[in-house]
Amino acid sequence: MTYDDLIPVIRKLALEAGDKIMEIYDADDLDVKVKSDDSPVTEADEAADALISAGLRAAFPDVMLVTEEQSATHDTSGTTFLIVDPLDGTKEFVHRRGDFTVNIALVEDGVPTRGVVYAPAKGRMFYTQADGQTVEETGALDKDNVGDVTLLSVADSDNSALMVVASKSHRDQATDDYINKYAVKDMKSAGSSLKFCLVATGEADIYPRVGRTMEWDTAAGHAVLTGAGGKVVRFDDHAPLFYGKDGYANPFFIAYAPAVDLKPA
Template sequence: MPSQGRATGSDFDFVRSASALTDAAARAGAAIMAHFQSLTEVELKSDQSPVTRADKDSEAIILAALAAFAPHIPVISEEAGGALAQLGRRFFLVDPLDGTREFIDKRTDFTINIALVEDGRPRFGLVYAPARALLALTPADGVAVKAELRPEPRGADFSALRPTPLKVRAANPQALTAVVSHSHNDAPTEAFLSGLNITERSSAGSAVKFLAVAEGRADVYPRFGPTMEWDTAAGHAVLEAAGGRVATVNGTPLSYGKVESGLRNPGFVAWGPAILAETQGA
């Protein structure tokens, strides 16, 4: 396992974060994939959403890695929770298995999401789709990359990967491509899309939708149904570093640390080219 070091000092160390959290993601991804073909345990949480042993095993690996790497930074994770009152200006958001329904259905569009929020914005993001061996993260401020990463119980060394830049594409407003939620599409989403010139569309689960825009395979991802901050922060960080934008329906940047709402997000739209967000008022 590579030497990870600790995140110390007054600023966030992107290089060490990329190393430590890529290693944790590879191990968490291996734990998830160990359950993929022989899923035996599915429970329903109080909100009736499913949780599996894969969620819990992945979370244990990531939380242990964050505790060793950045013990001074609070962590909020979907399954383990966390003390909202103690968040402060800087904290991690973790979704150890985003897209649990897709995982249960044996689809490949589920991800591990790890984000650092600072002063209300996602400053660092890592999204890992282990079934697709796709890693996307922000190894420097304002930089987004992707790399092939196979799930590995012994961990992985980010410096040994061959990352390539992520950049949103220049869109044609007369021929836009949309990506929507596979499990949570709704009437407001369809109404929003009807006001755009959408010529292609696809559906997916999890933070894979953010990556579709960040990779230049889609131009817009609207989401008006309920989401939590750990669902979106990592993908938001990657997309923003790739040149995209995530805004609420009122046009303001989607913010984080919304303790008063229990970390629930309002409706939002993720855009590739920022100019469209301005002209459409999203």
């Protein structure tokens, strides 16, 4: 598998999954179930997962695949794998707030190197090109033809007036306490992996996450941010965030533009 092979496949699968999700999103009734960890799952999660998994297995049968909706059968033997969250931000989806995304990423030796984040309700598509640079594609988002793309780069942050983005559904006092260590110009709230993308576009400078996430929640956004010059580090010691951890669970982390002077936890 080369990056030139990978990127068109994950871009197209994200768009196809987005169409399937929006069919269900626009229907009158959303069938919401509860998983064993008390998180919600919908028909859209399951349909998007089936579509993406089938597409990735057909295109790259020899590459290990990890998806949120098939966690019971996860292979944990590799450090290089494709990882998928077919519908990140299920709560945003259920409440029809639009801040949900399709996430597909490649992790190599524990590092997310390529990925796509697609927000179908917002019509925003972010991905790493084969050369590793991140773009936002705009326009009609045709599955078979790439439209206009804009190269993304993180902000040259002003530490006296930072833009902060935080979770819409998981904001808590610990997050606020950490944000209060910075000189903040303004705050944004966003759901799902869109928070990484807002740092990648320069619309925000820093995204601290003091809460539970899984690797499939973050890998694609992490790759997108890295390709725009950003970084993702552990909250406790500011060491790089690696993937392929036991159970695919993340520690708390900070995603940021490198010009930000990080404060200790």
